[in-house]
Structures are given as C-alpha cells and as structure tokens.
Amino acid sequence: MMLPEVRVFLERANARRQSLLGLAAVVPEGYWPRTAPGDIWSARNHLEHVASADAFLEDMVASLVAGTETWLARTADPGDLVSARAAAMAAFAPLPFDDLVSAMGESRAALAASLALVDRTHLLAPIFVAGYVSAWGEPRPTAFSSYLDTWAAHDGAHESAIRDAVSTPPDLVAVAMARRLR
Numbered sequence: 001m002m003l004p005e006v007r008v009f010l011e012r013a014n015a016r017r018q019s020l021l022g023l024a025a026v027v028p029e030g031y032w033p034r035t036a037p038g039d040i041w042s043a044r045n046h047l048e049h050v051a052s053a054d055a056f057l058e059d060m061v062a063s064l065v066a067g068t069e070t071w072l073a074r075t076a077d078p079g080d081l082v083s084a085r086a087a088a089m090a091a092f093a094p095l096p097f098d099d100l101v102s103a104m105g106e107s108r109a110a111l112a113a114s115l116a117l118v119d120r121t122h123l124l125a126p127i128f129v130a131g132y133v134s135a136w137g138e139p140r141p142t143a144f145s146s147y148l149d150t151w152a153a154h155d156g157a158h159e160s161a162i163r164d165a166v167s168t169p170p171d172l173v174a175v176a177m178a179r180r181l182r
Helices: 004-026 043-066 078-092 097-115 144-167 172-181
Strands: none
Touching (some): 004 144, 043 078, 043 144
16 A cells, blocks of 8 residues: 555646646647757657656665665766666657657556555655755755655656747747758
8 A cells, every 4th residue: 555645746746747748649749859948858858758757766666665775875876877867768769659658657657556665764765866966066865755756746847848848939040050051
C-alpha cells in the first residue's frame, strides 16, 4: 500500500501529466522542432526529457528501497547524472510521437508500482542529484520527499516551455538567412 503522502505527490504529478498530454495532443506536428528564444531544447526535447524523468526516478526509488549507494553517495558525480539524463532522452528521440506518449504512460505505471514500496524512512533519506549544489558548488543533499515534491511539479515546467516554444513565432531574420544559405 502506498503511503498517503507519496500518493499525494503521485496524484499531483499525474494531474500535471494530464495537462501536458492535453497540450501535446493539440500541438501540430510541424511545431515540435521549435524552440523558445533563449532555450536550448526544442519542444520535442522537452517532451523527451519528461518521458525519461519517470524512469530516472524509478531507478532512484529502487536504489533507496534496496539501500544501494547510487543516490545516497555524496561522491556521486553530477556530470555522470547529467550524462545519464542525456542518454535517457536520446533513447526517446527516434520514437514516433504516438510511441513516445505510450512509453510515457508505461513508465508512469512502472514508477507508481515502485513508489508503493517507499516507506516513511525513505522520505527523509538524504539524496544527491545533479543540480542540487551549495553556494560553493559542492553536492548538497536534499530529502527524498523534497525531491518528490519537485518531481510532482516537473511536467508543469516543461509544459510551459513547450507552450513557449510552439507559440513563439519563428524569427524572420533566421528564416531569411536560412533561405539565403540554400
């Protein structure tokens, strides 16, 4: 049985996912390569990242439940975690859109089953993840429950980025330069 507080995180994440999938369903196919000004990821890249995030968290949950050091070790190299994220995203890049959305559903279902194994002691476990650093750049632990709170809102941030990418008109100077280079 899933802890009530973990269920709340999962339900919040599921609500954000439904909103994201609603947006994704109406984005025209030709808009997915677009990027918002100042963003390095395309709308499609944001969706690929979201697709990979659940598997990433499922690995973290498995490590916590098993008591392995993957996420508990202070010496975890943030560069390795960033590389792992990039590799996970790359695995979704060749998938057609419908298969990507299907994979997102399968990954969320697998994660929900893993989250049912979390107990109260895991919620307070300090974990180290890429991007969580002190003012001096040192890895900084965060409680697993705090990470779950961030994860529950994760899809919303990428939904906003996708919305910005697809609603921003193309830069006409860049279009003109691209035509000139042909």
